[in-house]
Amino acid sequence: MRPTSRFILAGALLLGTTLLTRAAVTVGSTNVQIGGFFSQGYLKSSKNNHPFEAKDGTWDFREMAVNVSTTIGTHLRVGAQGFAQKLGNYGRDEVLLDWANADYNFRPEFGVRAGRIKYPKGLYGEALDVDAIRPFIFLPNNIYSVVRRDFSASFDGAMFYGSLNAKQAGSFDYKLFYGDIAMSPKQGVADLFNNANLFAAPGVQSLSVEKVYGVAIDWSTPLSGLKIHASYSKLDQAVATGRFLAVPALPLRAEVSPAYTTVGAEYTRGDWTLAAEYMHEDGPVAYQTQPASVFSVARQYGTRNYYASVARRFGEKWELGAYYAKAKNAHPAATDPEPARHLDDWAFAIRYNVNEHVIVKAEFHTIDGRYNVINTPRTPNPTLADSMSFWALKTTFVF
Amino acid sequence: MKPFFLRLLALAALTGLCVVAQAAPTLVGNKNLASEKIDAATVKAVFLGKKVAWEGAGRVTLAVLKGPIADEFLKGAVEMDFGQFNNYWRRLAMTGGGTAPKFFDKPDDLRRFVAETPGAIGFLDASAVDASLITLNGN
Numbered sequence: 049m050r051p052t053s054r055f056i057l058a059g060a061l062l063l064g065t066t067l068l069t070r071a072a073v074t075v076g077s078t079n080v081q082i083g084g085f086f087s088q089g090y091l092k093s094s095k096n097n098h099p100f101e102a103k104d105g106t107w108d109f110r111e112m113a114v115n116v117s118t119t120i121g122t123h124l125r126v127g128a129q130g131f132a133q134k135l136g137n138y139g140r141d142e143v144l145l146d147w148a149n150a151d152y153n154f155r156p157e158f159g160v161r162a163g164r165i166k167y168p169k170g171l172y173g174e175a176l177d178v179d180a181i182r183p184f185i186f187l188p189n190n191i192y193s194v195v196r197r198d199f200s201a202s203f204d205g206a207m208f209y210g211s212l213n214a215k216q217a218g219s220f221d222y223k224l225f226y227g228d229i230a231m232s233p234k235q236g237v238a239d240l241f242n243n244a245n246l247f248a249a250p251g252v253q254s255l256s257v258e259k260v261y262g263v264a265i266d267w268s269t270p271l272s273g274l275k276i277h278a279s280y281s282k283l284d285q286a287v288a289t290g291r292f293l294a295v296p297a298l299p300l301r302a303e304v305s306p307a308y309t310t311v312g313a314e315y316t317r318g319d320w321t322l323a324a325e326y327m328h329e330d331g332p333v334a335y336q337t338q339p340a341s342v343f344s345v346a347r348q349y350g351t352r353n354y355y356a357s358v359a360r361r362f363g364e365k366w367e368l369g370a371y372y373a374k375a376k377n378a379h380p381a382a383t384d385p386e387p388a389r390h391l392d393d394w395a396f397a398i399r400y401n402v403n404e405h406v407i408v409k410a411e412f413h414t415i416d417g418r419y420n421v422i423n424t425p426r427t428p429n430p431t432l433a434d435s436m437s438f439w440a441l442k443t444t445f446v447f
Numbered sequence: 448m449k450p451f452f453l454r455l456l457a458l459a460a461l462t463g464l465c466v467v468a469q470a471a472p473t474l475v476g477n478k479n480l481a482s483e484k485i486d487a488a489t490v491k492a493v494f495l496g497k498k499v500a501w502e503g504a505g506r507v508t509l510a511v512l513k514g515p516i517a518d519e520f521l522k523g524a525v526e527m528d529f530g531q532f533n534n535y536w537r538r539l540a541m542t543g544g545g546t547a548p549k550f551f552d553k554p555d556d557l558r559r560f561v562a563e564t565p566g567a568i569g570f571l572d573a574s575a576v577d578a579s580l581i582t583l584n585g586n
Binding site: 079081083084085113115117119121122123125127129147149151153155156161165166174175177178180181182211213221272273316361364446 | 488492497498499500505506508526527530531534537538540541542543544545546547
C-alpha cells in the first residue's frame with residue numbers, strides 16, 4: 049500500500065473509531081458474552097527508531113481484539129479471543145489466537161484453566177494489550193515490551209488458580225502454570241535474536257519454546273487499595289534457527305532460557321494510583337553453527353528493570369499519568385560504552401474518555417541510553433543515538 | 448428567625464434526608480438465593496468474580512446499575528468506585544479471567560433481569576425494590 053493510501057486508511061480508522069460511540073454488543077438474555085477493542089495510533093520518534101520504526105512518523109500502530117465466552121452449567125466457562133496488531137513492521141494485522149481455554153472453577157480457592165492462557169507476569173502482564181484500563185499508551189517497555197510480546201502474551205498448557213481468604217490479613221490470589229509457547233519468526237520477538245547480527249538475511253527462520261512454567265501471587269493487603277505482587281517464570285530452551293551471517297551455507301542455532309522474577313506493588317486511593325515493580329531477568333544464551341567448530345559462543349545475559357508510576361483521574365473524563373523506568377544490562381561487554389548499558393525512560397501521558405466506549409490518549413517519552421534499542425531490518429538503527437524521544441497519539445474503541 | 452424560614456429550613460432538611468435515604472443501595476437477588484448464606488466476604492468474592500457458583504442456587508450472575516448508586520455500593524462492597532470496578536472487569540473479561548457483569552442504565556431493567564435470572568445478584572435504590580426480588584443482608 050502506498051504511504052498516502054495508508055495515511056488515508058489509518059485516518060479513516062481513527063475517525064471511525066472516534067465516532068463509534070454506541071456499539072457495545074449485547075446478546076440478549078443468553079449467557080454468551082462478546083467483547084473487544086480496536087485502537088489506532090500514531091507514533092513519531094526522534095534520533096532512533098524505537099520502540100519500533102517511527103522516525104518518519106507512522107500510522108502503522110494499531111491493535112484489535114474480539115472475544116467470545118459463555119458458561120456451561122454452574123462451574124465451567126469457555127471462551128476465546130482473536131488478536132491482531134500492527135506495530136511498525138511487526139504484526140502485519142494478522143489475527144492470532146490470543147487466548148482460548150476452558151475454565152472449571154471448583155470453588156473460590158481452586159480452579160483449573162486449560163488451553164491457550166494469558167501469561168501472568170508482573171502486575172499487568174496479562175493485560176498488556178488492554179490499554180483501556182490505564183492512562184498510558186505504553187506500559188514501561190523494560191518489563192512490558194510490546195515488540196517482545198510473544199515471549200509473555202500467552203502460553204499453551206494448564207493453570208491452577210484460586211483465591212485464599214486470609215481473614216484479617218487480606219487475601220492471596222495464586223496462579224501456577226505450565227506449558228509451551230507458540231511463536232513465529234514473523235513476530236517481533238525474532239528481533240531479539242536478529243539484533244545479535246549473527247543471522248544472515250532474512251534473519252531467524254524458526255522459533256520455538258520447549259516449555260514455560262511459573263507462579264504468580266497477588267496479595268490484597270488489609271490496607272484498602274494496596275496490592276503486592278510477586279511472580280517467577282522461566283522460558284526453557286527458546287530456540288531460534290537460521291543461517292550464519294559469516295558463512296550462509298551453515299545453519300545457526302541460538303538458544304536462550306530466561307528466568308523472570310518480578311516483585312511489585314500497586315496502591316489505589318481515591319483518584320490516585322501508584323505502582324512500582326522490579327524485574328530481574330537472567331539466563332544463559334548460546335549461538336552455535338553446525339558444525340560447532342566453525343562458531344560457538346555461550347554466555348550469561350541478564351537485565352535489571354524497575355519503574356515507578358503515578359496516575360490521577362480528574363473526574364470521569366480525564367486522567368494524567370507519568371512514570372520513570374530504568375533498564376540496566378547486568379552482563380555488559382567490557383567494550384560497551386555507558387549509553388549501551390542502560391536505558392532510562394521518562395513517560396508523561398494524558399487520557400480523555402470521550403464516552404464509555406471511546407478513549408483518546410497522548411504520550412511523550414524522553415529516553416537516555418540505548419540499551420535494548422535494536423538494529424534489525426525491521427527496526428533499522430544503523431547508527432544509534434545515545435538519547436532520544438518519541439510521542440504517540442492513540443484512540444481506542446472498547447466494547 | 449421567622450417561622451416561615453424555620454419551616455422552610457425544616458422542609459429542606461427533611462427533603463435532604465429523604466434523598467439520602469432513597470439513595471441507599473440495597474443488595475437484591477433472585478428469589479432462588481433465599482437459602483444462601485451471603486455475608487460481606489461473600490459479596491466481595493462474588494462481585495470480584497472469585498466466587499462463581501452459589502452453594503445451591505447455580506451460577507452467579509452479576510447485575511450492576513450504572514450511576515452514582517454504583518459508586519456508593521461498590522465502595523462499600525469491593526472498595527472500588529465504578530470506574531475502577533469497570534476496569535477491573537474489562538481486564539478479567541479480555542484476558543479470559545471471568546464472565547463480566549451485566550450493566551444496566553435503568554433500575555427497572557435491572558430489577559426485571561434479576562427477577563428472571565436464577566442466581567442473579569445486584570443492587571438497587573431501596574425505593575426501587577419490589578416483591579419480585581429478595582433483599583439480601585450482605586453483612
